[in-house]
Amino acid sequence: MMKTPFEILQIDENTADPAIKKAYLAGVKKYPPERFPSEFQKIRAAYEAIKTAEDRTAFKLFHKELPDKQELIEMALAASGGPDHPDPKLIKKVLAENIKGIKLPVE
Amino acid sequence: MSKKKARKKKKKKDGGDIYKLPPKVLAKRAEQHTEAGDFSRAIEIYKHLAKKEPAKEWTVEIKSAYRGRVLQLAGKGMHCEALAIFDNMAAISKPLNEHSLHLTLLLNSAHYLKAAKVYGEHASSMDKENRGRVDTFFAALLISGNPELAQALPVDSPPMAHYNFALAALDSYAAGEYEQTEKSLSKIPFKSPYKDLRFALKAMILRTGSEPDKAAGPAGKVLQDSPFYCLAAPCALTSDEKIIAALSSAKGINLDYLAGIYKITLKTASFITGLDKAFESMDRLFNFIMSHYTALDSKIAARLCYHLLPHLPDKIKKYEKTFGSLSGFELNRLKALNCEIVNNNLPSAITFWRQALKNFEQIKNENNNLTRALILRHIAGLTEKMPENSFHDDIIESLEQSLEFVPDHKPTHLKLIEMSRNEKEDFQHAVDRALKVLPKDIDILLAAIEAAASKKAFKKAGRLAAILLKIDPINTRGRTLLINAHLNHGRKLARAGKLVLAGKEFEEAVSLDRSNFSAGVPCICFGMTALLEDDNKAGRELFKKGNRLAGSEAAARLAVATEARLMQAPGKLRKKLDDELKALNKHMPVQENISILLNQAQRYIKDNQGAFILPALNLLTPYLKKCAKLGFSRDEFQGHCKFFHEHDMFGPLKAFAASAEKYFPDAPIFVYYRIYAMTQGGRKDLSEHSFNQLDNACDQAEAQRDFKTMELINELLHRDLFGHNFSGPMPSPGDLMDIFNAFFGSFQGDDFDDENPF
Numbered sequence: 001m002m003k004t005p006f007e008i009l010q011i012d013e014n015t016a017d018p019a020i021k022k023a024y025l026a027g028v029k030k031y032p033p034e035r036f037p038s039e040f041q042k043i044r045a046a047y048e049a050i051k052t053a054e055d056r057t058a059f060k061l062f063h064k065e066l067p068d069k070q071e072l073i074e075m076a077l078a079a080s081g082g083p084d085h086p087d088p089k090l091i092k093k094v095l096a097e098n099i100k101g102i103k104l105p106v107e
Numbered sequence: 108m109s110k111k112k113a114r115k116k117k118k119k120k121d122g123g124d125i126y127k128l129p130p131k132v133l134a135k136r137a138e139q140h141t142e143a144g145d146f147s148r149a150i151e152i153y154k155h156l157a158k159k160e161p162a163k164e165w166t167v168e169i170k171s172a173y174r175g176r177v178l179q180l181a182g183k184g185m186h187c188e189a190l191a192i193f194d195n196m197a198a199i200s201k202p203l204n205e206h207s208l209h210l211t212l213l214l215n216s217a218h219y220l221k222a223a224k225v226y227g228e229h230a231s232s233m234d235k236e237n238r239g240r241v242d243t244f245f246a247a248l249l250i251s252g253n254p255e256l257a258q259a260l261p262v263d264s265p266p267m268a269h270y271n272f273a274l275a276a277l278d279s280y281a282a283g284e285y286e287q288t289e290k291s292l293s294k295i296p297f298k299s300p301y302k303d304l305r306f307a308l309k310a311m312i313l314r315t316g317s318e319p320d321k322a323a324g325p326a327g328k329v330l331q332d333s334p335f336y337c338l339a340a341p342c343a344l345t346s347d348e349k350i351i352a353a354l355s356s357a358k359g360i361n362l363d364y365l366a367g368i369y370k371i372t373l374k375t376a377s378f379i380t381g382l383d384k385a386f387e388s389m390d391r392l393f394n395f396i397m398s399h400y401t402a403l404d405s406k407i408a409a410r411l412c413y414h415l416l417p418h419l420p421d422k423i424k425k426y427e428k429t430f431g432s433l434s435g436f437e438l439n440r441l442k443a444l445n446c447e448i449v450n451n452n453l454p455s456a457i458t459f460w461r462q463a464l465k466n467f468e469q470i471k472n473e474n475n476n477l478t479r480a481l482i483l484r485h486i487a488g489l490t491e492k493m494p495e496n497s498f499h500d501d502i503i504e505s506l507e508q509s510l511e512f513v514p515d516h517k518p519t520h521l522k523l524i525e526m527s528r529n530e531k532e533d534f535q536h537a538v539d540r541a542l543k544v545l546p547k548d549i550d551i552l553l554a555a556i557e558a559a560a561s562k563k564a565f566k567k568a569g570r571l572a573a574i575l576l577k578i579d580p581i582n583t584r585g586r587t588l589l590i591n592a593h594l595n596h597g598r599k600l601a602r603a604g605k606l607v608l609a610g611k612e613f614e615e616a617v618s619l620d621r622s623n624f625s626a627g628v629p630c631i632c633f634g635m636t637a638l639l640e641d642d643n644k645a646g647r648e649l650f651k652k653g654n655r656l657a658g659s660e661a662a663a664r665l666a667v668a669t670e671a672r673l674m675q676a677p678g679k680l681r682k683k684l685d686d687e688l689k690a691l692n693k694h695m696p697v698q699e700n701i702s703i704l705l706n707q708a709q710r711y712i713k714d715n716q717g718a719f720i721l722p723a724l725n726l727l728t729p730y731l732k733k734c735a736k737l738g739f740s741r742d743e744f745q746g747h748c749k750f751f752h753e754h755d756m757f758g759p760l761k762a763f764a765a766s767a768e769k770y771f772p773d774a775p776i777f778v779y780y781r782i783y784a785m786t787q788g789g790r791k792d793l794s795e796h797s798f799n800q801l802d803n804a805c806d807q808a809e810a811q812r813d814f815k816t817m818e819l820i821n822e823l824l825h826r827d828l829f830g831h832n833f834s835g836p837m838p839s840p841g842d843l844m845d846i847f848n849a850f851f852g853s854f855q856g857d858d859f860d861d862e863n864p865f
Binding site: 004053054057058061062063064065066067069070072073074075076083084085086087088090091092093094095096097098099100102103104105106107 | 208211244252277278337360364366375378404444447478482
């Protein structure tokens, strides 16, 4: 697990038990298990990992999982702060560049 | 080989001077070349023929050969060469009427302005399908920024008709005005050559807007051969895996576009594409994150590196230099984790955890208490994992220390209770300590009842069981313990001669045992007190009731004889009841009764009353032997034999095992049970015949992968070899070696595969 359970549930590390439960339920509502099984599993695992003060402390103390490439990528994608959308000049250039490679069928 | 040489070679192959051949033959030859796809040779011959005989038919044929060559070159992707040949064809054959082919060749070889001219003059003569493709191509060229082309194309042509709407849509998309974009797109009709741009822009809006998951819908409508596919395709990628693959394979301007579509910086893009290599080793990954940490949120990068530190303690300094220094506690924690994960050096890990604990000594708040308790429990867990089994006290000490910080941690209490079960005083202490902080916990109450019962404090056990049943009225184990507490207390009172009080205890047990958990024993106990009080009639009545509840007369009589022993009934009464039990030996047993009887015995044994019931059960040996002759299933035979084996009841064991062998000759376990009974558990010498039988049974068990039986047989053989003299004839040295190999081969792993449990 690379994203911390706090990040998955989108809560602060000092959040209390009821607020964590609330965040978990909000997550379940957004990603119901029947439609988003993998997202739901992540949310469920995150909740189980930090459900109580003891769980949270244990997580901080003994958590030793290695970074997961997939989640690292997700984090990079989420943290990037890149442009809101491609520039029109860029779009035109991409189009121009790719048109060169397009050949109409010759009959 | 150079082209010149190749040509010369070809000429030779054609027979040198073929042009001396008659025209008809030459024409036939050219036709053959055309059919074979050798259009160049065909063109050459036709050109010669046309010069020699400028008849119209040669012009038609030469055009056909040229056309073939044009298509052949275009098929090979040589569009410029194809266009050159087309021009040659046009020079020879006028009017050509091949506008569609010409236009396509011009577009494919990037002669866009010439293409626009041809399009302007002849577009109307093109077929619908070709026209659509060419229109879309021009539309894409216009959008990609070709102002001269806009001048060259007819104003009323489809690419020009919706050009301004498409451009406006693109501009408003770039300005982030998605609603305006949608408005402009809505003015582009479905049949417009900008149709694909419309889908692409819709996908882009969704992708860079708030619904990236929905972008695949419109993006998927743009086909791969469309010039707008390059804009739409990246929007269709929803899984990170595909996005990474796309980022990894993209270069230059396309990578820039992907970064824009996925709203990431180029630094992030290069971070993502470099991750594959970075994951080759932890060291490389750490350095990669450190050198790319601006691609991530710096807090995230710090955390990622921090998570790697337990694996890379030599990077701690580098980490501290970049992200700031770590506390003494953190340093010890990281070192401890490193010892656990990388080196599996548990003693050092424990030392570092203890040092980390010291870091907390100065600060006192509730959170620190929890942290300290957790570390102490962790230390206990690590101590438990250490290979030497001599740290029992250390584990207990760490757990007890953890309770100083978090006194009501139930699993710790249960663990301590379990660990001290063998020491009555420690067990009681652990239970009392747990009960103090968790007085209403069912598991703790159950342990407390057991502790009280083991100290024969049945009154206390009964009181605790009553508390438990108040909290959880349907707790079966609690009810059984409460019933047993009353029974044991009653027996104790009966032994002390307090028969009235004992009767009350048994009466209470009867009323509690509504579900007959104790198979009629409370009734029998109650009846026994009546007998002891010389109330024979009441006693016998209660025995009858007990008999019904026990499910079999044998089980009831066994309980009666046992209770007479437990309550220390007078010798005369005991003898009478034993005789009544022994009278069963004359009866013909029923199959089900044996299970009920042995269950009754097990119930007493579980309640630590084995010393009282087993002598009574031994009185039934003839009855049990008769039972053995009845047919049972293999599992039943095995279960009964196991019971007799556990309690060294050799007579019934031999009878049951011998009977089972008849029914199940392929089950080596029964051979073992029979011989075990015959040798009285290895106390008597093993005959050579029995030895051979056991040896065969062991082989059979091995073939059946029945390792449990093999273990039992080896144990018996081992006991015989070292505990007694071998009574058979003295084996030869060779045989002796075989015997030793048979015994020890398995221990050395010579004869068995890896799954051998020994």
